[in-house]
Amino acid sequence: MVKNSLMKTSTPEPRQRDADRSQLGILVAARDEFAEHGLAGARVDRIAERAGLNKRLIYYYFGSKDELFLAVLENVYADIRAAEKELHLLDMPPPEAIRKLTEFTWNYYLEHPEFLTLLNSANLHQARHLERSKRVREMNSPLIQTLGDILERGRKDGILRGGIDPVQLYISIAGLAYFYLSNNHTLSAIFGRDLMTRKAHNERVSHMCDVILGYVLRD
Amino acid sequence: MVKNSLMKTSTPEPRQRDADRSQLGILVAARDEFAEHGLAGARVDRIAERAGLNKRLIYYYFGSKDELFLAVLENVYADIRAAEKELHLLDMPPPEAIRKLTEFTWNYYLEHPEFLTLLNSANLHQARHLERSKRVREMNSPLIQTLGDILERGRKDGILRGGIDPVQLYISIAGLAYFYLSNNHTLSAIFGRDLMTRKAHNERVSHMCDVILGYVLRD
Amino acid sequence: MVKNSLMKTSTPEPRQRDADRSQLGILVAARDEFAEHGLAGARVDRIAERAGLNKRLIYYYFGSKDELFLAVLENVYADIRAAEKELHLLDMPPPEAIRKLTEFTWNYYLEHPEFLTLLNSANLHQARHLERSKRVREMNSPLIQTLGDILERGRKDGILRGGIDPVQLYISIAGLAYFYLSNNHTLSAIFGRDLMTRKAHNERVSHMCDVILGYVLRD
Amino acid sequence: MVKNSLMKTSTPEPRQRDADRSQLGILVAARDEFAEHGLAGARVDRIAERAGLNKRLIYYYFGSKDELFLAVLENVYADIRAAEKELHLLDMPPPEAIRKLTEFTWNYYLEHPEFLTLLNSANLHQARHLERSKRVREMNSPLIQTLGDILERGRKDGILRGGIDPVQLYISIAGLAYFYLSNNHTLSAIFGRDLMTRKAHNERVSHMCDVILGYVLRD
DNA sequence: TATGAATGAGCTTTCATTCAT
């Protein structure tokens, strides 16, 4: 189980504390269960068991398995975006900011495999969960805004090439990390080569930076 | 439903044996069902209905839902690798070959969304299905072999930079296309921008080629 | 349906907890169903129907058909051993005790035909259910102990012959009753004679006592 | 698998030989399957597989699973009665004949465990199979006839007590062997003592003869 | 005579969800 915002209970009034703790416990348990088994494969019983709480509470707080899944998704998105904010990319020189973001993305995915699986599940269900959530949209635009600012500043400085779409770039950075890690079992099986050694990881992140920086830096 | 090798009845004999046709029909139906709902979400009843056959036959021919899933996976891998072979990449100049492979990968994923979803499902289950299949390993090594040959030739010609790992490169090409398409719903929801217009597609494939060729070409 | 310990709600509290009542009802229903149809022939649906409860509850409480079968076996064994204990055989003169046990065994089998059928089913499955249950072993040893004591006392008194193995004797008593009753349909069909009239029963129990007492009594 | 009348094909015309062989093979396979799993637990598929023949043939020759079961029962009864006839009990002095029959019964049951299980299954289904078969009745009456003759002769000679019912006696002999062997797993589990060693077997047959002869012999 | 293909009904088991307290 991974530490993140779900774990920090922001000390509310005494009465409510148990309720909050229960909700939190359910969310964490659900996140792990959904990550391991997907939406359809997840079992409400197991979530209750993982949380050490009665199954009925899940329905009391979240209404249904689907709504619980959405709550989990919103949570993990909030986590990664919060972590990105902590990078303070705007305080760095553009190339360094982009390298930092690339490395961060890789490391975050590496350390939060549940994030990748949850994304997959969300995609399988055609993002029908996220479409309903405006919270998610609000959460994510700042990142693209930031990346756009960096690219623009780099272009002005003459250090980065122009005409780079921040959305395309972000998708590429994410995709380079995501595919490697999300498909690592398949790829390992297919290519008969262990992709999860520390050495393989170092090679990958180095390769990723080569590709991305080679692209954004002006020749 | 998507066209591919499953649909071509290779024998031109007057009437195919019913058994073969049934097995084929089950495979096609299963592929679509697994692609739409994932492994856990897929329903054997629906597969039978899609195939217009009795559910019992599925077990008669494939033994279990899991084994059927493996059969489907082997099939879709066979399809993409066969299509790649048709590109005759070895007959082209190295840079053109790499551009071709990049574009092909994009187009194939675009036209075979079921391939992406099936891959996702396989990964969710930690490739435990593929690990059992040596067929898959045998199918996939030639691609890396070919890519390695191209890179080596390009390096000798002085047109490509040296030290490029074909596995890393292939994963990057695939990742750039995969993440965009697989996550398109999530990304569209998140960034509030439709990524599935023709224009958006053209921009993406162009971006991909820029990134990949920018990386492999010697400065 | 036969009266036995399953039917006695041992707690005189105003209302038994529903869970207990449900479990009990399932056990009784299962006992009858297994007795009528054997393990393989028994239908979980019918057990639920007999118990007037939801099928799902059977799995909730007992886990599987097999485990339910084991629970039933343990129960019927507990019943017969409890009934035997009530005979207070140790308080009688040895010959009377043995006659009593013989008659009791006959009567118990006669009144509990389900016991015989359940035994048959357990044997068909090679007692693999009972082997897992130490409860059963613990339940049954006291009987042999008692019978051994009786034989020993009788021998000392000079009224019973020596060298009688209590296990052999018990098996013989049981066998004389069991075969007649368990196979009564077959025997009736084969010998063309109704073995289930009251007269036939009296003749059998009288024959049994002749055989057993003729054996144990010193000439 | 045990050798018996099922195995001897009485050399018919060449054409029919295959048909006979197939029928025979099915009967043997069915006997073993029914003996191992009971009627409900037996699988027609497995019978076909054991016989190395197509499942359809079973229906062609025997009509249904139930009718096949009846055919098997008739066969095993024919076998034991034929074996009993071979004893030529009428040629012996009465006490020896009864001892011989007791020992034979024990040995036959010991060597044909499938006979016991099949009997159990028949009983579970209330002999509804046998009731339909007059063949079985015809087969079995001679044994009781013989036993009656022996008892009568012994009584006249003054060596056996009078008033013994041959049916009761036969049931007792069978019961003493049957319960021990049929329930051996249960009894072994219950009493924590291996009843299937050679020594245990010898003790049992000796005990059986003591009991039976002690009963029939005039004091 | 013999067989591979196919099926409807029904099996055990599972699941998300609700009830009653």
Added chain:
DNA sequence: CATGAATGAAAGCTCATTCAT
């Protein structure tokens, strides 16, 4: 707030039996 008991619907899978040749 919290929970054990209970359920309808449906899941994966199995079975005896029949079809078509």
